[in-house]
Amino acid sequence: MSTHGIHHVTAIAGAAGRNADFYTRVLGLRLVKKTVNFDDPGTYHLYYGDEAGQPGTIITFFPWDHVAAGRVGVGETQQTVFRVPEEALGFWIHRFVANGVEHEPVTRHFGESVIAFRDPDGMRLGLAGVPGIASEPAWSEGDVPPEAAIRGVHSVNLLLAEIAGTAAVLTDVLGFAEAGREGSVTRFRADGTGIGGIVDLHEAGGFLAGRAGGGSVHHIAFRAKDDAEQDAMVKRLRERHGLRATEQKDRAYFRSVYFREPGGVLFEIATDEPGFDADESRDRLGRDLKLPAFLEGRRPAIEAALPPIG
Known part of the structure; x- marks a missing residue:
């Protein structure tokens, strides 16, 4: 059975x-994987x-x-929102x-x-209280108690000049359906998906275009169960929407294709397979620097170039 929704959100930051x-420490998330940018291995x-x-x-x-x-503008992700229990919002305000x-x-x-809040690089974030x-x-470690901890991604908000083309891709290819409107924002929801199940499209013609940089989202990844489902989605993109995806790229923990959706945001379709425990046990996730096989021979130089992150 297919499970739709957001797979992950990837952004640009300053100091690692x-x-x-x-x-x-502040948000209480787990460092699941410490690796490098496969296309730029001098950075994490x-x-x-x-x-x-x-x-x-x-x-x-x-x-x-x-x-x-960076600068938020049309053609970019405006906000990334996490899910927390509704009764935990008071805890987070104090924190x-x-x-x-x-x-x-x-x-x-x-x-x-x-x-709504921002990280140290100015990335626009939010916590939605979900009953x-x-x-x-x-996941709970440190001083964020289990009852207040983040439960995954709630939604992303895309700022677009017009939303019709993006909406068509969301509903026809990525498994979402329109779920409501508030002013200039239209909500789309992946049926039966709690975590990562919402995309909000904010139509704002006439705004400046966004500029990538620190605090901006690089791309949004959507889920495909496996290679076969990903292939079917790519075919549908090409045949019904005239959009061509890249060749598949092996990211070690998922396999990805990328395309620029009609509103200008970079989308990825990532497989659920094989998962983040493909190269280390679940209890050791994020502890060691993991490198793909094609970079393993460069490990000493890569480790020497990367700053410590504690």
């Missing part, structure tokens, strides 16, 4: 150590998520120490105050309470 401290690729690194819980970063700040995290008062969005999820499994 600062990034790791914020996402593991850091993956954060739940205990098992299941699809829909993952946010990843390419951290470069001196990266210029943000105690840790000096830039945040806004609670607002209501599609019937849910949301706290009835307190019993879901949660």
Whole structure:
């Protein structure tokens, strides 16, 4: 049975150590995988998520120490939102105050309470209080208690000049259906998917185009069960929407194709297979620097170039 929804969100960050401290210590996520950018092995690729690194819980970063700040605009992801139990929002407000995290008062969005906040690189994030999820499994380490811990990705909000083409891809290829409208925002939901199940499209013609940099999202990855499902989605993109994806790329923990959707955002389709325990046991996830076989011979030089992250 296919499971649709968001597989992961990948963004650009500044200093790797600062990034790791914020996402593991402040937000309480698990460092699921410490590897490198396969296309630029002089920099890390850091993956954060739940205990098992299941699809829909993952946010990843390419951290470069001196990266210029990005600018949110049309054709980019405007906000990435995590799920927390509704009753935990008070805990998170106090935690943000105690840790000096830039945040806004609670607002209501599609019937849910949301706290908007930013990470140290200015990435726009949010926590959505979702009723009835307190019993879901949660990674808890440090001083974020299990009852308040993040339960995966809630949604992404894409800022687009117009949404019709993007909506067609979401509904015809990626397994989403329109679920409601609030003003200029249209919500799409993957049926039966709690974690990573929502994409909001914000239509805002006339805004400046976005500029990639620190704090901006590089791409959004959507789930495919396996290679066969991914192939079918690629075929549908080509035949029904005139969009061509890249050749498949082996990312060690999933296999990916990429395409630019009609609104300009880079989308990925990533397989659930083989998972983040493909090269290390679940209890050791994120502890050691893992390299793909084609980079293993360069390990000493790669390790020497990477900064410590604690």
